[in-house]
Amino acid sequence: IVVFTVLASAAVVLAAARSGAVPPRAAQDLGDQAEKLGAFELVERSGRQISEADFADRVCIVSFIFTRCQLSCPRITSVMKSLQARLEGSDVLLVSLSVDPEHDTPQVLAEYARRFEAEPKRWWFLTGSRPLIYNLIQRRFKLSVMENPAPEAGGKAEAIAHSDRLALVDRGRVVGLFDSNEPAALGTLVDQARRRALPDWVRALPTVNASLNALCALFLMAGWSLIRSRDAMPGSPARPDAKAFASASMLQVPRVRGHIVCMVFAVFTSTIFLVCYLVYHYYAGSVPFRGQGPTRWLYFTVLISHTFLATLGVVPLVFLTLLRALQRDFSRHRLIAATTFPIWVYVSVTGVLIYLMLYHLPIAGSGSALPI
Secondary structure, eight states: OHHHHHHHHHHHHHHHHHSOOOOOOSEEEOGGGOEEOOSOEEEETTSOEEEGGGGTTOEEEEEEEOTTOOSHHHHHHHHHHHHHHHTTTSOOEEEEEESOTTTOOHHHHHHHHHHTTOOTTTEEEEEOOHHHHHHIIIIISOOOEEEOSSOOGGGTSOSEEEOOEEEEEETTEEEEEEETTOHHHHHHHHHHHHHHTSOHHHHTHHHHHHHHHHHHHHHHHHHHHHHHSTTSSTTOSSOOOHHHHHSGGGGGSHHHHHHHHHHHHHHHHHHHHHHHHHHHHHHHOOOOOOOOTHHHHHHHHHHHHHHHHIIIIIHHHHHHHHHHHHTTOHHHHHHHHHHHHHHHHHHHHHHHHHHHHHHTSOOOOEEOOOOO
16 A cells, blocks of 8 residues: 555656646745855944844845835835735844945935834834945845946936845845745745744744654554564464453563553654644644755655555554454454554654655755846
8 A cells, every 4th residue: 555655646746747847936945055144233224233133033034125216116115015914923024225325324214114104123124334235235145236337317227226036034044035026926935934933832843743753653663563573472473363362361461561552652642743733734834845856756755645644544544453452353453453554654754754855955045046
């Protein structure tokens, strides 16, 4: 059953891969190329001094604007205003960084912020020295910014050319860039920002879940080893007689008792896993896989087979196996367990594998190669 499910999952993934080219995404996950912001000092519209320490434990969405801009900046700031509404109730900080600091004083930025109804605690407007800001944008955010030597009258060409992309910053690291023109990219940005800003205990749940899966697999292997041992039943080195096994005295056999304990703990850890899994996805939603190419095919092959067997295999089969054991119908218990065991082990082991691929697989910067 396990082998057939894996092969069927691989066929589904291969068919999906051949169905057509995936359109380029208007978002770039920087993966292992994520840059630290480094040291800096800027000024918020309130006059407050802002440094890298203020971003050390925050998740931020950063835009690049200047108040005299008549083309892209009003649109970008309107997008940020919409994000302010969409991220209501989260701990995500919005930041608009001026690329025209000589003109955009804190007072000018304060008036500009009022026009867009920016909430002071949730949306900062920053200014500072031009060399510092340009160095930060070009070297840390990896985006373009430059003065236009010949701006056209009437605002047809901006005085300062700058990127209209939005940057996602997670605790002082630039982790993603998103096209502010694309609704799909903005939706991805909101999802990622919310997930990264979750409380520490929620963000720790994937590791807890993987540990529970690994522990369950160990209990299953130990329980199987104990019941398969030739010493499990005196005088019956192969398979114990069902009637003899049903005798209360058999519960005194150490390896039988050990088998029961291991199976109880396997069920217990699986139950805790299910609760933690549901809690995490209630808060965080689904987490997209960042890998590409063959790694992506492998991931979805494992994921599809894991999900199918966990839902339609483990839950009903474990219930039936336990039911037969509680009814002391050990002939049927053994028969059903022969199917339940490999499926349950596969689901537990692949649960750990999915966690490693989703959260710890080294990923180079991915996404569309958009103009910046």
